Amino acid sequence: MRRHSCFVFLFCGIFLPGILGFPQTNTSIDCDSLLPNYEAEPQTSAPPYIIAVSFDNFEPGNEIQVTLEALKDVGFKGFNLQAREIEGDVPVGTFKITDPNTKGLGCRNRTNSAVSHANSDVKQKITTTWIAPHDVRDLQFIATVVQDLEKFWVGIQSKTLTSMRSESVNGTGKSKRKVCFECIC
Numbered sequence: 001m002r003r004h005s006c007f008v009f010l011f012c013g014i015f016l017p018g019i020l021g022f023p024q025t026n027t028s029i030d031c032d033s034l035l036p037n038y039e040a041e042p043q044t045s046a047p048p049y050i051i052a053v054s055f056d057n058f059e060p061g062n063e064i065q066v067t068l069e070a071l072k073d074v075g076f077k078g079f080n081l082q083a084r085e086i087e088g089d090v091p092v093g094t095f096k097i098t099d100p101n102t103k104g105l106g107c108r109n110r111t112n113s114a115v116s117h118a119n120s121d122v123k124q125k126i127t128t129t130w131i132a133p134h135d136v137r138d139l140q141f142i143a144t145v146v147q148d149l150e151k152f153w154v155g156i157q158s159k160t161l162t163s164m165r166s167e168s169v170n171g172t173g174k175s176k177r178k179v180c181f182e183c184i185c
Contacts (some may be wrong), residue, residue, distance in 0.1 A: 029080035031107030031114055032089065034144040036078070042144075042154040048074050049145045051081070051158035059164045062133040063096070064157070066141055067127045075122035078146035081109065082114040083130055085139045086160065092136050096129040117146075129174050138162050 029036050054065035068081055082091040091113040098106050101123050104112030115128050131140070141158040 006078070028059070029078065029144050030117065031080070031082070031091065031105065034048065034080055034142070036144070036152055038148060038149065040152065043151055046070050047145065047153035048147075049143075049153065049154045049156055051141045051143055051156060053141065053158050053161060055161065055166050056159070057162045060132055060134045060136075062132045064130045064132065064161070066095075066130050067125060067154075068143055068145065069125040070123075073124075074147055075124055076145045076147050076183060077120045077122055078117045078152075079126070079143055080105070080114055080116050081141060081143040083139050083141050085137050093133045094131050096131065099126045100114070101126050102128055122127060131152055132163075134165075136163055136165075151180060 035042070048071045050069055050071060052067045052069065055062070058064060066081065068076075068079060081095075083093045084090065085092060091107045091110065094110070094112045094117040095104055097112065097115065101121065102115050103118040105114040105116050107113045107119055115126075117123070135177060138160055140160050143156045144152060144154045145156060146152040
């Protein structure tokens with residue numbers, strides 16, 4: 001009888017989280033591809049989620065509130081949210097973790113360069129704060145959102161945020177303004 005109880009306990013501990021829904025552990029979303037670490041295909045329909053931001057423009061050091069929210073009563077169990085330069089594939093900036101349903105991720109060895117789910121509870125909305133780095137151009141927030149093991153959306157994008165620094169600085173870091181050094185007498 002004792003052997004049978006151990007087997008049941010072991011079975012429940014190993015298989016039950018995956019059977020009942022989004023696993024509590026070992027489920028992550030790759031920082032580069034933004035794909036979950038299990039075999040399933042992303043949805044191709046319009047996502048029932050949006051990414052809203054508190055500002056349209058930013059300067060280095062600005063803090064921007066970012067909200068990932070369900071449009072309907074569908075909720076979500078997992079997500080990976082990053083800021084990436086337009087046409088870029090590397091997370092930029094850092095996140096302050098302000099929501100208990102979130103945790104920071106160290107993508108590309110940069111602490112809190114992405115934010116993800118801290119548990120598999122169903123969420124309707126999460127809010128976090130992103131801190132703009134120096135030397136970054138226009139960007140978007142991009143996310144993968146997992147509704148359940150069968151349904152997830154990859155590449156959900158916010159509106160474009162404009163870097164105020166990119167308007168006054170060219171690729172060399174020098175001002176685009178021309179300065180006239182000749183005096184007219």
